[in-house]
Amino acid sequence: MNEPETASVKGITGNTLKMVAIVTMLIDHAGVVLVAGGILAGQGSVIREGSPWPMAYVVMRTIGRLAFPIFCFLLTEGYIHTRDVKKYGIRLLAFAFISEIPFDLAIFGQWFQPDYQNVYFTLFFGLCVLHFYNKAAGHPIKQSLTVLAGMAAASIIRSDYDAIGIAMILIFYVFRDNKKIQTLFGGMLAVVSSLSLSGAAALAFIPIRMYDGKRGEKNLKHFFYWFYPVHLLLLFLLRLSIT
Numbered sequence: 001m002n003e004p005e006t007a008s009v010k011g012i013t014g015n016t017l018k019m020v021a022i023v024t025m026l027i028d029h030a031g032v033v034l035v036a037g038g039i040l041a042g043q044g045s046v047i048r049e050g051s052p053w054p055m056a057y058v059v060m061r062t063i064g065r066l067a068f069p070i071f072c073f074l075l076t077e078g079y080i081h082t083r084d085v086k087k088y089g090i091r092l093l094a095f096a097f098i099s100e101i102p103f104d105l106a107i108f109g110q111w112f113q114p115d116y117q118n119v120y121f122t123l124f125f126g127l128c129v130l131h132f133y134n135k136a137a138g139h140p141i142k143q144s145l146t147v148l149a150g151m152a153a154a155s156i157i158r159s160d161y162d163a164i165g166i167a168m169i170l171i172f173y174v175f176r177d178n179k180k181i182q183t184l185f186g187g188m189l190a191v192v193s194s195l196s197l198s199g200a201a202a203l204a205f206i207p208i209r210m211y212d213g214k215r216g217e218k219n220l221k222h223f224f225y226w227f228y229p230v231h232l233l234l235l236f237l238l239r240l241s242i243t
Contacts, residue, residue: 011210011211011212012207012210012211012212013211013212013214013215013216013217014074014077014211014214014215014216015215015216015217015218015220016216017070017073017074017207017208017210017211018070018074018220018224020066020070020207021066021067021070021071021074022067022224022227022228022231024063024064024065024066024067024070025064025067025228025231026231027060027063027064028060028061028063028064028065028067029064029106029231029232029235030060030235031056031057031059031060031061031064032061032106032107033106033107033232033235033236033238033239034235034238034239034242035053035056035057035060036057037107037109037239038238038239038242039053039242040053040054040057058197061197062197062198062200063200065190065193065194065197065200065201065203065204066200066201066203066204066207067204068119068160068161068165068168068193068201068204069168069186069190069201069202069204069205069208070204070207070208071119071123072123072126072165072168072169072172073172073204073208073211075123075126075127075169075172076130076169076172076173076176077211079127079130079131079173080173080176085127085131088127089124089127089128089131091225092120092123092124092127093120093124095120095225095228095229096117096118096120096121096123096124098229099118099120099228099229099232100112100117100118102229102230102232102233102236103117103118103229103232105232105233105236106232106233106235106236106239107232109236115158116158116159116160117157117158117159117160118159118160118228119159119160119161119165119228120228121154121157121159121160122154122159122160122161122162122165122166123165123169125150125153125154125159125166126150126165126166126169126170127169128150129146129147129149129150129166129169129170130169130170130173132146133146133147133170133173147166147167147170150166151163151166151167154166161193164189164192164193167189168186168189168190168193171185171186171189172186179209183205183208183209186205187202187205188202190202190204190205
């Protein structure tokens with residue numbers, strides 16, 4: 001596989017980019033779990049006149065749109081640089097199952113919600129698509145079938161961002177050596193995925209384009225993996241305290 005081009009000027013490391021993603025994701029999920037599912041739900045169907053919470057909810061969800069494109073980009077970088085794709089995939093799938101109960105509790109208020117799955121499943125399917133797409137190099141029909149299979153799998157189980165997520169990951173990989181085209185197509189897809197919030201997901205390409213190609217001094221891999229299920233569980237517990 002070709003190595004991705006790195007920035008010629010000082011930018012931000014992979015660790016910093018991951019922090020941007022998890023902070024914006026935390027804001028987004030706080031809006032869903034605490035504001036929509038907690039504060040607003042506690043006020044009943046009629047929101048008190050002058051309440052700032054509906055606007056706060058919209059702002060938090062808008063900020064949160066930045067997270068997913070960044071995670072897709074980081075997954076692609078991880079695939080390009082990993083020494084063991086199988087281990088990478090097993091880790092993603094393991095955390096998909098670890099995160100499912102916290103995800104269902106936080107988002108749906110249930111221990112198990114079979115109709116919608118957490119984003120780790122999307123990232124896992126995306127990694128599988130990249131792996132088999134790359135193995136089928138030179139065979140466009142096999143590559144197309146691989147992409148369609150990944151999109152279908154994500155759509156069937158209704159994982160977060162489903163087929164759009166798979167397409168986003170593929171765009172980052174296919175155009176990894178052409179940042180302008182990557183930004184154009186990826187930005188267009190990001191806008192489509194967040195039309196209800198003014199296409200805010202496209203703003204994710206600002207920090208993505210600032211990435212300098214370096215991981216960062218500290219290995220925070222385990223922290224980033226565990227943050228997702230832990231923050232969802234904590235948000236759920238916080239919601240219980242305010243409803």
